[in-house]
Amino acid sequence: MSLGFLGAGKVAQTIAKGLITAGAISAESVAASAPSDRCLKEIRELGIGFTHSNKELLQMSEIVFLAVKPPLIGKLLKDISAHIEDRHLVISLAAGISIDFIESRVAAGTRVIRAMPNTPSVIGEGATVFSVGSNVRNGDSEIARNLFSRLGICLQGDESIVDAVMAVSGSGPAYAYVAIDALADGGVKMGLPRDTAIKLAAQTLLGSAKMVLHGKKHPSELKDDVCSPGGTTIDAIHELEKGGFRKCLIEAVEAACLKARKLNEQNYYNNKK
Template sequence: MSLGTIGFIGAGKIAQTITKGLLAANAVAAERIVASDPASHNLKVLSDLGTQTATNNEQLLQIADTIFLATKPNIVGRVLKEISPHIKKDHLVISLAAGITLDYLQNSLPDETRVIRAMPNTPSIIMEGATIFSVGRNVQEGDGKMFQSLISQLGICLEGDETLIDAAMSVSGCGPAYAYVAIDALADGGVKMGLPRDVAIKLSAQALLGSSKMVLTGGKHPSQLKDEVCSPAGTTIDAIHELEKGGFRRCLIEAVEAACLKARRLNAMQLYDKK
């Protein structure tokens, strides 16, 4: 079983991220990727990498075996209606749209269409991504493993129950943005206290990178690692006190909650529009 030619409906940021990651990992040859998009500048980004382009979605479906829906959630319904007459039973459809459920996808496509719902993130472009996915009711044996094997080359790729996906997206999908804000804020603090901007950014980014690797490889809980940095009556515990006074943990928890609830509203809007 093979993914065959990979098609991206939508050639924006997430399609570009996955394509660049797959090419960097030597996971797929550029000529085995095809994309369609109404924006010519998006297509040019991918064609400059050596991929094929299609003039419309119908043409893409004639070329591709595995179809990634890489569009914004608000246009998924329109795209599914457009492509549904051209979907064949040997197509594998993988949705990357936030908040769009497997039920909605399967009910919008022909009976027995093989569907996977996945949530990758932008660090996939440097093979440090985090993806969670769930398979639909019509997938064939091996579809999930085949997808997981491919995307695992871009970082970690975990299969989970669909009920976890919105929450996972709010942590790993949105998480890079939270991290960038933290790096920027740490750097601002460093600049305030006298560091050159470029030095402050490098130190901040490396601190988060190194800390993340210790969590992933060291087997210790983040709280334990935090305690190991906080010496009695030291500088770090004073800094942690300030973070707690500012509601640092509360803000992150509420950010994840807000993103998850927005994803759930997106699906509710799709269902309403379909009525």
């Protein structure tokens, strides 16, 4: 099985490195294409192939990942459409770009899957949801599931949820990093050394997340377990509520989801046949 990434930036590097590190595929079976050498150093460090030609990449790949930024998808599909063959399985990693948009710009019958992984995939702690197009064959879903499950948890769902998935787990690591940074700042303010504060904050989020994933309690129940009557934690929760902590997170997810939907609309408008 050979993998090709159309695009050699952060997304391609994250997925390629994650799969290689997990032993899902050898570096010799992976290649990436890009119009410039901007990412060549990182690509060489991964040990994967590189070409400036999208056509050449398609010739050496069976599974083809669309790994360019959303505004470039229309141009990329126009460039590769004539070179996609029956043997190719196309997996899009682009936020806000629908399967219908892709299928309408490639040859009839092209097998398309849309996936939304996230950056912790590089260390095998990712979260991916994928949905399938109208032309997939028996076994295509299993191929996607086998690949992405090597990067963390992997779920299959209807495409209608993918933009919301992007807003929760796709963008979610950024929210988590802000939370870790803010917790560490609080610790520093109260006298902790910076490195100690960062380690404590990061491990606390990691441990709390594992309690949710591996336990049977709802997050609100786990929160209540930490909040003793009249204790320090309930006072802290009160401050979070006053600051609109929950409201901010909900609105952040909403904003990211709406932006993803807008990206798809803009691409339809800008890439009319």
